[in-house]
Amino acid sequence: MRPTKREELVGKALRTFYAHGFHATGMDRLVEETGISKTSMYKHFRSKEELIVAALKLRDTQFRDWLFHRMAALGKTPREQLLAAFDALTEWVVEPDFRGCMFVKAASEYQEVDNPIHAQAARHKALLLEHFRDLAALAGANDPALLARQLLILKEGAIVAAQVEGCREATVQAKAAAATLLDNALAH
């Protein structure tokens, strides 16, 4: 089924925001890129903030779908799937248009905790944590919540290292750390 006009606008905005940042991307630029008129743009989205939130929601579903599917494809057991998350990250960070985690960027530019943009970023992280916790429980971890959080900390840290320093090995080094943590958490 064809994407609606609104979905098309959100998709284009998502790419531009990710590539250039939120404050640095003006509505004029988005209007120019999409070929739509400004009036129509503001018919679809009452404000820039609303457009950003819509873009983050799209990114949330895109990223989770991609990550969870790669994890399921690359790993059979829950333990393997958790480790496979880092293989998926390795595929991602070497892509030429990789620019770090969009939600970290969003939360960085909109820091007030009550800001809808920041809240949307936090929500994404919470959803990731939920999935990891379920898998950690399935894997038989002593403390699934702790293990899930630690693995996600490794994930965020590896992305930051890859983005800020351009470190290519961060994700595989994070995977090695994750393996150690998993071994430790599944032993008893």
Added chain:
Amino acid sequence: MRPTKREELVGKALRTFYAHGFHATGMDRLVEETGISKTSMYKHFRSKEELIVAALKLRDTQFRDWLFHRMAALGKTPREQLLAAFDALTEWVVEPDFRGCMFVKAASEYQEVDNPIHAQAARHKALLLEHFRDLAALAGANDPALLARQLLILKEGAIVAAQVEGCREATVQAKAAAATLLDNALAH
């Protein structure tokens, strides 16, 4: 010795940039806050970019001084000092004006790798890595470079979790993970 005018300007700019972001903070605002005139401001710094780089350099020395001194104060052996880094982080993230890592924010808003602001952020991370690698070697790690990188990945990830999700436990959970990695790396 008294701070020079320039140092005072950099210090104030640092606080404002950290609290509100780089693009979101205009030179007009900084001029108003410091009481200086715009002409004088541009006498000290040829451009906003130059001011941001100066602020990041100050932040780099401040943060490294603080972290390394806390690590030395809280830990005796190299191993204890590496772990103590996470205790220091725990002190930091609960401060009311904690807003995440300034260098991650800077690299997020100025993504081009050849941008001086981005480069300054990368440099800070490299200096942290150097210190951690030295300590890991002193601690007798099999692969000091790997261990140092993994510990820093935990550090970045914990800061991100604390900033984006407001997660209070992230730094102590990261410390637990760090302890596991240390145990593993020092065994032979």
Added chain:
DNA sequence: CTCATGATGTACTGATCTGTACATGAAAGT
């Protein structure tokens, strides 16, 4: 006192920001 020098403040430039008023267009109902 006179004049040069350098720091400072005011007021501005042109560009860009988010958001809107209003004119124009096409399609649909009667």
Added chain:
DNA sequence: ACTTTCATGTACAGATCAGTACATCATGAG
């Protein structure tokens, strides 16, 4: 054919952006 309705486009408002031209001021030298 005439009017209503709604989507679209143009042009703009008012604020703010980074950066600068120029007037004013204090100070120090001769």
